Amino acid sequence: xKKILLACSAGMSTSLLVTRMQExxxxxxxxxxxxAVAQDKAPEDMKKADVLLIGPQMRFMxxxxxxVADEVGIPLDSIDPVAYGRVDxxxxxxxxxxxxxx
Amino acid sequence: MNKFxxxxxxxxxxxxxxxxxxxxxxxLRNGFMVALPLIIFGSMFVVIANLPFLDELIGExxxxxxxxxxxxxxxxxxxxxxxxxxxxxxxxxxxQRGGESVYGAAVAVASFLILTPQVxxxxxxxxxxxxxxxxxxxxxxxTAFFAAEIYQAFVKRDLTIKMPxxxxxxxxxxxxxxIPIALTLTxxxxxxxxxxxxxxxxVQEFIYTIIQEPLTALGSGLPAxxxxxxxxxxxxxxxxxxxIIVNSVFDPIWYALNDQNLSAYQAGEELPNIVTKQFIDTFxxxxxxxxxTLAVLIAILLVAKSRQLKEIGKIxxxxxxxxxxxxxxxxxxxxxxxxVIIPWLLAPVVVAFVTYMFMSVGIVPRPAGIIVPWTTPxxxxxxxxxxxxxxGAVMQLINMAIVFIIWLPFLKVMDRQYYDNEQSEK
Numbered sequence: 001x002k003k004i005l006l007a008c009s010a011g012m013s014t015s016l017l018v019t020r021m022q023e024x025x026x027x028x029x030x031x032x033x034x035x036a037v038a039q040d041k042a043p044e045d046m047k048k049a050d051v052l053l054i055g056p057q058m059r060f061m062x063x064x065x066x067x068v069a070d071e072v073g074i075p076l077d078s079i080d081p082v083a084y085g086r087v088d089x090x091x092x093x094x095x096x097x098x099x100x101x102x
Numbered sequence: 103m104n105k106f107x108x109x110x111x112x113x114x115x116x117x118x119x120x121x122x123x124x125x126x127x128x129x130l131r132n133g134f135m136v137a138l139p140l141i142i143f144g145s146m147f148v149v150i151a152n153l154p155f156l157d158e159l160i161g162e163x164x165x166x167x168x169x170x171x172x173x174x175x176x177x178x179x180x181x182x183x184x185x186x187x188x189x190x191x192x193x194x195x196x197x198q199r200g201g202e203s204v205y206g207a208a209v210a211v212a213s214f215l216i217l218t219p220q221v222x223x224x225x226x227x228x229x230x231x232x233x234x235x236x237x238x239x240x241x242x243x244x245t246a247f248f249a250a251e252i253y254q255a256f257v258k259r260d261l262t263i264k265m266p267x268x269x270x271x272x273x274x275x276x277x278x279x280x281i282p283i284a285l286t287l288t289x290x291x292x293x294x295x296x297x298x299x300x301x302x303x304x305v306q307e308f309i310y311t312i313i314q315e316p317l318t319a320l321g322s323g324l325p326a327x328x329x330x331x332x333x334x335x336x337x338x339x340x341x342x343x344x345x346i347i348v349n350s351v352f353d354p355i356w357y358a359l360n361d362q363n364l365s366a367y368q369a370g371e372e373l374p375n376i377v378t379k380q381f382i383d384t385f386x387x388x389x390x391x392x393x394x395t396l397a398v399l400i401a402i403l404l405v406a407k408s409r410q411l412k413e414i415g416k417i418x419x420x421x422x423x424x425x426x427x428x429x430x431x432x433x434x435x436x437x438x439x440x441x442v443i444i445p446w447l448l449a450p451v452v453v454a455f456v457t458y459m460f461m462s463v464g465i466v467p468r469p470a471g472i473i474v475p476w477t478t479p480x481x482x483x484x485x486x487x488x489x490x491x492x493x494g495a496v497m498q499l500i501n502m503a504i505v506f507i508i509w510l511p512f513l514k515v516m517d518r519q520y521y522d523n524e525q526s527e528k
Contacts, residue, residue: 008343013421055343085429087417
């Protein structure tokens with residue numbers, strides 16, 4: 001079970017991506033829990049996640065989230081802007097899995 | 103061009119980083135988020151209480167009773183939003199420091215109340231609700247910052263009563279907060295007493311006159327508004343969430359202006375401000391998201407020939423109706439795209455200017471202080487924000503037309519380029 005957390009300002013635009021990623025995971029037969037939250041909820045939810053992906057428009061939060069990520073021991077990165085614009089569930093899922101496998 | 107962009111990004115990133123990772127601004131932003139559901143609840147009941155034609159339908163008297171019955175909904179939330187913002191800030195400030203956050207909320211509210219006049223029309227024992235709304239907002243914000251910091255400092259110095267082993271955890275926790283809270287509140291009491299000897303008489307009055315009034319006067323003016331709108335666009339051009347960055351500075355001002363309008367609206371008086379939270383959220387950002395991209399999407403749907411733009415139109419229109427526009431911003435793309443920099447920066451500034459003018463001459467009603475959720479689709483949001491006025495929706499239509507016209511020539515050039523590329527690839 002892979003637990004993938006996405007965060008942006010209100011958890012709205014990342015939730016678009018969540019739907020696409022879930023579809024992609026399902027078609028691969030991959031068991032995954034994928035969800036999106038607003039940035040202020042992210043530190044709390046990171047405890048339950050295997051990886052955190054940040055919307056590119058919030059990439060200035062990366063430093064702050066990194067501290068929490070180090071504490072709970074999960075990897076994080078901001079999402080590639082092109083994949084974000086295309087709402088490319090496949091590319092972002094690949095990225096998440098790559099980060100988890102580190 | 104590239105060098106210039108790199109240079110700008112090197113300037114903007116640290117600014118975004120500073121503004122967003124600043125502890126106070128983070129607590130402020132998240133504190134407002136605590137208040138937001140209550141603000142929206144209250145706003146919805148202002149809308150329901152002022153449904154159009156209802157007074158003619160059920161008669162003046164029944165309408166007055168109807169309004170009285172619904173009154174407490176907004177009076178207990180929207181009109182005293184400052185209280186919830188203070189609670190939220192106090193909570194978030196202490197949470198950041200890893201303390202017991204609920205005490206942060208309590209100490210912030212209590213400190214604020216200590217500084218608040220406790221006389222209503224010469225009767226002691228009451229707290230005027232207006233100071234819990236917009237008027238007390240700035241004092242509330244500063245008080246919450248200071249109270250939480252002082253409380254946390256006392257906690258850190260371990261000025262707590264240690265309970266012997268065996269005392270239930272909840273009991274010892276309630277005592278552990280006692281000394282820091284008592285010391286913090288005493289400090290605020292002393293401050294209140296000292297201010298009693300000044301010409302301002304209360305700290306409320308002092309902060310209101312020295313800070314809040316000048317700042318809101320500045321923030322309600324056209325120049326500051328145009329600068330804020332432009333800044334939002336500049337940040338977004340570099341793919342940084344401009345609104346969240348600019349709002350963390352402007353929100354207290356915009357909300358205070360908003361509340362002034364709400365009080366006037368509910369009292370049936372003339373609305374004092376044009377620029378308010380809703381001026382920005384409904385008439386500039388609320389048309390498909392920052393940069394009013396719904397109008398851009400309509401242009402794409404109407405004229406685009408290239409596969410790439412058509413695809414964007416398909417992906418981005420459904421979320422765009424609800425003002426979520428990251429697919430346009432990153433997909434068109436708008437970020438770092440020299441082709442669209444002119445319409446991207448220009449359109450919202452023109453729209454802000456035109457809307458301001460229309461409202462100042464009275465063709466379009468001013469925002470009534472009702473906070474509409476930002477995901478409310480265009481036209482409906484304009485109608486609600488102006489207190490159920492059709493002209494509010496008409497203003498949004500005009501704004502969409504402005505954005506459409508400014509963007510069209512640039513979109514056509516872009517479409518041509520994409521189309522030619524696609525043809526040559528074949």
